[in-house]
Amino acid sequence: MKSLLLLFYISTGCFALSFSADGNEYHPYLWIEQDKMRAGYLYYYDPVSNIDLVKELGLNTIILKCWKFSTAEERLNTIKSIREWAKAAKENDLHLFIGLNWQPYPRTQGVGYELIVYEDGAKGVAVDPFDDKFWSAQINEIFLLIANLSVQPGIRIDGIFLDMEIYGSEKEPHIKKNYFEKSCGFGDNSFSQYLIYKKYQPSQFPAIEKKDRKDWLADKNILDDYFIFLRKQVLAKAITLRESIHKINSEFLMGIYPHPEKNNWVQYPLAQGFSSEKMPLVVFGTHSYGYFLDKNGDGYTFVPKDIKNRYAADGINSLYCAGFLFRKYKGETLERNLSKSIENWDGYWLYSIHQLRKDEIILLVVKN
Numbered sequence: 556m557k558s559l560l561l562l563f564y565i566s567t568g569c570f571a572l573s574f575s576a577d578g579n580e581y582h583p584y585l586w587i588e589q590d591k592m593r594a595g596y597l598y599y600y601d602p603v604s605n606i607d608l609v610k611e612l613g614l615n616t617i618i619l620k621c622w623k624f625s626t627a628e629e630r631l632n633t634i635k636s637i638r639e640w641a642k643a644a645k646e647n648d649l650h651l652f653i654g655l656n657w658q659p660y661p662r663t664q665g666v667g668y669e670l671i672v673y674e675d676g677a678k679g680v681a682v683d684p685f686d687d688k689f690w691s692a693q694i695n696e697i698f699l700l701i702a703n704l705s706v707q708p709g710i711r712i713d714g715i716f717l718d719m720e721i722y723g724s725e726k727e728p729h730i731k732k733n734y735f736e737k738s739c740g741f742g743d744n745s746f747s748q749y750l751i752y753k754k755y756q757p758s759q760f761p762a763i764e765k766k767d768r769k770d771w772l773a774d775k776n777i778l779d780d781y782f783i784f785l786r787k788q789v790l791a792k793a794i795t796l797r798e799s800i801h802k803i804n805s806e807f808l809m810g811i812y813p814h815p816e817k818n819n820w821v822q823y824p825l826a827q828g829f830s831s832e833k834m835p836l837v838v839f840g841t842h843s844y845g846y847f848l849d850k851n852g853d854g855y856t857f858v859p860k861d862i863k864n865r866y867a868a869d870g871i872n873s874l875y876c877a878g879f880l881f882r883k884y885k886g887e888t889l890e891r892n893l894s895k896s897i898e899n900w901d902g903y904w905l906y907s908i909h910q911l912r913k914d915e916i917i918l919l920v921v922k923n
Contacts, residue, residue: 676766793828
């Protein structure tokens with residue numbers, strides 16, 4: 556049986572107190588800048604005793620994936636688990652991010668929200684972000700629930716890990732696996748809101764089939780303007796949500812997985828709105844997965860070294876943590892990737908702790 560060699564860089568400083576070099580300035584994410592995030596991915600139903608393994612591995616952060624909020628019973632059980640993990644995180648001086656799905660659970664089909672409409676007029680799997688019911692019940696309500704939990708005594712919740720994967724799209728063609736600009740966004744809600752923005756009265760709305768809307772916008776030379784409008788609406792919703800959360804907990808961090816892509820008209824403005832000059836967005840990146848490209852176990856080489864500057868140019872104040880799949884790496888390659896992530900960015904996150912067996916781990920801890 557082969558053993559897995561893990562190398563974690565651990566700061567000699569204490570991350571419970573975060574002060575700048577001059578000892579005066581405090582901000583709630585200084586622990587990431589100084590000590591780097593070293594995060595492991597778990598699930599809300601996992602036994603809290605797994606926190607011992609998290610500590611043994613030298614990690615300082617838990618990403619706890621939660622998704623069952625649909626019924627009252629599911630919500631109570633999920634919250635109970637979150638409380639238990641949050642209490643254990645505080646007692647063990649660990650940081651905790653609650654992983655939430657963008658997509659409703661179970662899959663969007665049958666949940667009752669509008670689905671995104673593609674350029675050919677067909678509905679996709681992804682939920683339409685212009686559905687106010689979705690935004691209210693799936694996003695705002697659950698985010699604010701976690702924010703309110705975060706300020707309760709005796710627990711620690713640092714922020715949210717928003718999972719933007721479109722689950723259920725696995726069998727769809729690539730173009731339908733995400734919100735790529737100009738390929739989708741032609742549903743009734745978004746289209747009618749744009750027409751109102753362009754000063755159309757409801758009685759003047761042109762009777763255009765969904766499959767013809769992209770061409771109609773293009774013929775009028777307003778297709779680019781249409782997607783600028785869509786992005787601005789998503790951005791406004793994200794800003795409003797961030798401001799509402801920070802009224803509850805000014806130190807609450809917003810995080811997104813996977814890393815925001817510029818041609819994604821939903822994900823990118825969400826990232827812009829979730830970050831601010833005072834509080835950065837935590838990007839849980841997947842560049843380092845190296846799908847179909849990484850032949851040598853050097854996933855870190857696929858992360859642009861200047862990724863944070865690229866985001867900053869678009870108004871995204873960010874902290875970047877590179878993601879690695881345990882099943883892809885042997886000990887030596889994992890060691891190299893983690894050390895480079897610490898060196899170049901703000902840390903790493905590991906998917907998932909379940910892929911480790913305790914009797915297969917040889918742990919090498921290095922203090923810098």
